[in-house]
Amino acid sequence: MYRKIITGHDGSEGGDDALALADALRRATGAELTVIGVFPEGPYVDHDQTVEYARKVEAAADRLGVESDAFPASSPARGLNDAAEELDADLVVVGSKRETSPGHVSAGHVGLQMLHGSPCAVAVAPAGIRNGGFEINEIGVAYDGSDESRAAQDAAVSLAQATGASIRLISGVTVESSAFGWGYGVIDLEEEMTEVYGQRLREAAGRVPKEIEVTEEVLTRGTGHSLIEKAAERVDLLCVGSRGYGPLRRVLLGSVSALLVKHCPAPVLVVPRGARVTEAGEETATVAGQAQ
Numbered sequence: 464m465y466r467k468i469i470t471g472h473d474g475s476e477g478g479d480d481a482l483a484l485a486d487a488l489r490r491a492t493g494a495e496l497t498v499i500g501v502f503p504e505g506p507y508v509d510h511d512q513t514v515e516y517a518r519k520v521e522a523a524a525d526r527l528g529v530e531s532d533a534f535p536a537s538s539p540a541r542g543l544n545d546a547a548e549e550l551d552a553d554l555v556v557v558g559s560k561r562e563t564s565p566g567h568v569s570a571g572h573v574g575l576q577m578l579h580g581s582p583c584a585v586a587v588a589p590a591g592i593r594n595g596g597f598e599i600n601e602i603g604v605a606y607d608g609s610d611e612s613r614a615a616q617d618a619a620v621s622l623a624q625a626t627g628a629s630i631r632l633i634s635g636v637t638v639e640s641s642a643f644g645w646g647y648g649v650i651d652l653e654e655e656m657t658e659v660y661g662q663r664l665r666e667a668a669g670r671v672p673k674e675i676e677v678t679e680e681v682l683t684r685g686t687g688h689s690l691i692e693k694a695a696e697r698v699d700l701l702c703v704g705s706r707g708y709g710p711l712r713r714v715l716l717g718s719v720s721a722l723l724v725k726h727c728p729a730p731v732l733v734v735p736r737g738a739r740v741t742e743a744g745e746e747t748a749t750v751a752g753q754a755q
Contacts, residue, residue: 477560604631635682
């Protein structure tokens with residue numbers, strides 16, 4: 464499970480949302496949380512504004528009884544990336560952009576930059592989570608049988624063991640009429656794909672420890688991301704894998720995860736290739752292959 468969580472704080476409502484989700488995950492897992500202040504570099508930096516910002520970051524950390532740290536950088540995303548590497552974090556939590564509807568996630572500029580190169584998992588907090596009431600009772604996993612989705616399942620299992628939550632394994636079947644030739648009807652193909660994905664989910668469910676309640680759900684009739692969004696309305700946290708190529712243990716968004724971090728009605732946790740998952744006190748590694 465997660466050992467070191469970091470989150471940036473800029474005094475905005477999105478920063479407060481990120482802080483609230485990071486604190487909830489800290490309390491659930493026993494991880495260490497550090498609130499990061501990213502300070503601008505250069506000869507024209509206003510010293511008084513920097514001091515005031517430092518006080519806000521320290522105050523935010525003090526409210527939770529956790530540590531704060533300062534990282535000078537050319538941009539907030541660069542500062543968070545540097546902090547994740549230097550502090551050996553295994554989870555970065557970011558907020559949603561300002562105009563996001565309450566209860567939904569929509570990663571802003573900083574979040575998207577982290578989601579395209581973070582050295583560890585990234586969680587995106589929904590707007591309004593700072594107002595309280597967040598609990599992890601059911602964890603969703605976007606699952607298609609790829610190694611990336613197995614990494615997401617591993618993360619969900621570790622969180623479920625820490626929180627007592629149940630797991631919902633979700634697959635979305637999309638059938639495009641232009642994707643097949645003569646002699647094969649849409650209904651026939653959809654039924655075949657539903658059975659294939661259902662078997663994958665049953666196999667995945669069989670790998671979940673028996674003490675964790677697990678359900679499987681194959682959704683049809685819609686685009687892949689809209690189906691997952693529909694299912695995510697019934698979970699408290701959605702785990703997804705990142706793309707199957709690029710630097711090991713760095714997040715790189717695939718098509719599904721990229722859409723979810725902009726539209727999902729639940730917090731989204733994006734797990735990178737080769738993500739480390741601590742289970743029963745031991746650190747293991749997952750190996751990724753195909754794209755999510």
